[in-house]
Amino acid sequence: MPPASPARRRRADAERSIARIVSAARECLSRDPSASIDDIAKAAGVGRMTLYGHFRNRRELVDAAMADAVRAGEEVLSDVDLTGPAHEALTRLLESSWSLVAESTAILAAAQGTLPAGRIRELHAGPAQRVEDLIRRGQDEGVFRTDMPLTWLVNVVHYVLHGAAEENHADRLKPEETAGVVIATIQSILAA
Numbered sequence: 003m004p005p006a007s008p009a010r011r012r013r014a015d016a017e018r019s020i021a022r023i024v025s026a027a028r029e030c031l032s033r034d035p036s037a038s039i040d041d042i043a044k045a046a047g048v049g050r051m052t053l054y055g056h057f058r059n060r061r062e063l064v065d066a067a068m069a070d071a072v073r074a075g076e077e078v079l080s081d082v083d084l085t086g087p088a089h090e091a092l093t094r095l096l097e098s099s100w101s102l103v104a105e106s107t108a109i110l111a112a113a114q115g116t117l118p119a120g121r122i123r124e125l126h127a128g129p130a131q132r133v134e135d136l137i138r139r140g141q142d143e144g145v146f147r148t149d150m151p152l153t154w155l156v157n158v159v160h161y162v163l164h165g166a167a168e169e170n171h172a173d174r175l176k177p178e179e180t181a182g183v184v185i186a187t188i189q190s191i192l193a194a
Contacts, residue, residue, distance in 0.1 A: 020056050020066075022046045027067035028109060035112035039063070064109075064116045071109050072125050075102040079132065088140030092192070093185050095136065096163075099129075100184045103160075104167035126160075133159050137192065146192045155192060162187050 026046035030037035039060055043053045057063040082098045084091040113122055123130075134156045140146030147155070166184045169175035175183060 016056070019046075019048060019052060023048060023053055023056060023063070024066050024070050027063050028071055031064065031067055031109045031112045032105060033108065035108045035115065037112070061116050064112050065121065068106075068109055068113045068117070068122070068125055071106045072129070075099070075106065076128055078102060079129065084132075084136060087145070088136055088143050089145050089189060089192075092136055092140065092189070095132070096185045096188060097181050100163055100166055100181055103163040104170050104180070107164060107167040107171065110164070130156055130160070140192065141194075145194055147194050158191055159188055162191070 023042065023046045027037075027042045030042045030045050034041075039050065039053060042063065043050050046053070053063070057066065079095065079098060079102070082095050084095065110122070113125075134152060137146055137152060137155050137159075141148050141152075162184060166175060166180050166187075170177055170180050
């Protein structure tokens with residue numbers, strides 16, 4: 003196998019650097035939604051010039067961190083079995099997703115203060131579609147309510163998940179209780 007060209011090595015180095023920066027951004031923003039570029043560069047082990055060589059501004063970096071968090075969440079959620087009765091599938095989805103939401107609540111706060119609302123909706127389109135499809139299926143099965151707009155019900159699910167994450171973060175809801183509380187709340191709201 004011939005040795006890698008200098009350009010290919012530089013590209014591989016750049017990709018590793020970008021991955022380190024995005025990972026550091028996710029970690030820093032998860033702890034503090036107002037984390038600075040300096041905080042993130044330091045956590046990534048790179049200088050400001052290197053960071054700015056890949057991301058022109060904080061907005062691009064927050065966007066990349068949010069997109070990476072959603073992508074990682076999608077990897078987990080795509081493995082959730084959504085077959086069978088809709089209310090059982092919803093329980094499995096909620097068991098898997100509440101902790102992902104808890105991890106990304108601070109990143110979402112950073113995104114809400116930095117990115118346009120349309121971009122945040124775009125990033126969450128996949129997860130929202132999964133919930134919408136499941137609720138629609140439950141409505142077709144007669145187990146979920148049909149007297150409210152579907153988009154409202156999807157948003158209520160997300161509001162409850164984010165509220166639970168905030169309660170968990172504030173130590174008003176114990177981590178081991180959260181999934182059960184989330185599931186009971188959402189199932190009762192959606193029940194036909």
